[in-house]
Every structure is written in structure tokens, then in C-alpha cells.
Amino acid sequence: QEPLVESGGGSVQAGESLRLSCVASGSIFNYNAMGWFHQAPGKQRKLVAGITWRRATNYIDSVKGRFTISRDNDKNTVALEMNSLKPEDTGVYYCNNMVPRTDGPWGQGTQVNVSS
Numbered sequence: 001q002e003p004l005v006e007s008g009g010g011s012v013q014a015g016e017s018l019r020l021s022c023v024a025s026g027s028i029f030n031y032n033a034m035g036w037f038h039q040a041p042g043k044q045r046k047l048v049a050g051i052t053w054r055r056a057t058n059y060i061d062s063v064k065g066r067f068t069i070s071r072d073n074d075k076n077t078v079a080l081e082m083n084s085l086k087p088e089d090t091g092v093y094y095c096n097n098m099v100p101r102t103d104g105p106w107g108q109g110t111q112v113n114v115s116s
Helices: none
Strands: 004-007 010-013 018-024 034-039 046-051 057-059 067-072 077-082 091-097 110-115
Touching: 004 091, 018 034, 018 091, 018 110, 034 067, 034 077, 046 067, 057 067, 077 091
Parallel strands: 010 110
Antiparallel strands: 004 018, 018 077, 034 046, 034 091, 046 057, 067 077, 091 110
8 A cells, every 4th residue: 555645636727616526545644634735847845735633724825725635544645625716726735743743754746727
């Protein structure tokens, strides 16, 4: 089993929506806070949304009110509902622990392209 597998990306117009999904291995997922990270072209990867094991959530200001993170603790999955997408949301999205392990695994990510 791959430790992290992201899916759901695609190419959309500004204002449209996408739903990203991630399946994580138990060692990464169980009892840990999980997050979605965004890597824009030519920029470093950054955390945009996080969710604790008990489902407390947090978001960076630029996605508040537009993105919703959720998790299913029975299925080891984390989702990111992205609404009102903007061109600046373009990039590769990854899921991982909110504080990723040093030298820990990353998935391949899922590409999101938002055109104006």
C-alpha cells in the first residue's frame, strides 16, 4: 500500500469547484492531525488546511470560507472541498500529517489548474 495517495484534481474555470481525496496508511493517519498542502508553480509547498483526529479544523486566510477539509477515521481518508476556485489556487495538492515527519513520505499529489 502506498502511504499517501491523492486524487480528484483537474482543470476548471475560476469560480468552479473540485473535491480532492486522499487515502493514507494507518501509520500516518491514525490519531494524527492531517493537512492539505498546496505547491504553486515555482513556490514551496505550504499548508492550507488542517484537521485534528477529533475534527477541529484550521485554514489559512486565503482559503477560509472557500475550502472545507474533512476526514473519515474509519476509512483513513481526508477530503478537501474547494469552492469558488481562483487562478492562484493552481498547483499541486498533497495531503500529509499537519506536521509532516522529517524525511517522511509524500504522495504524488494531484494537479489543480484554475483558469480565469
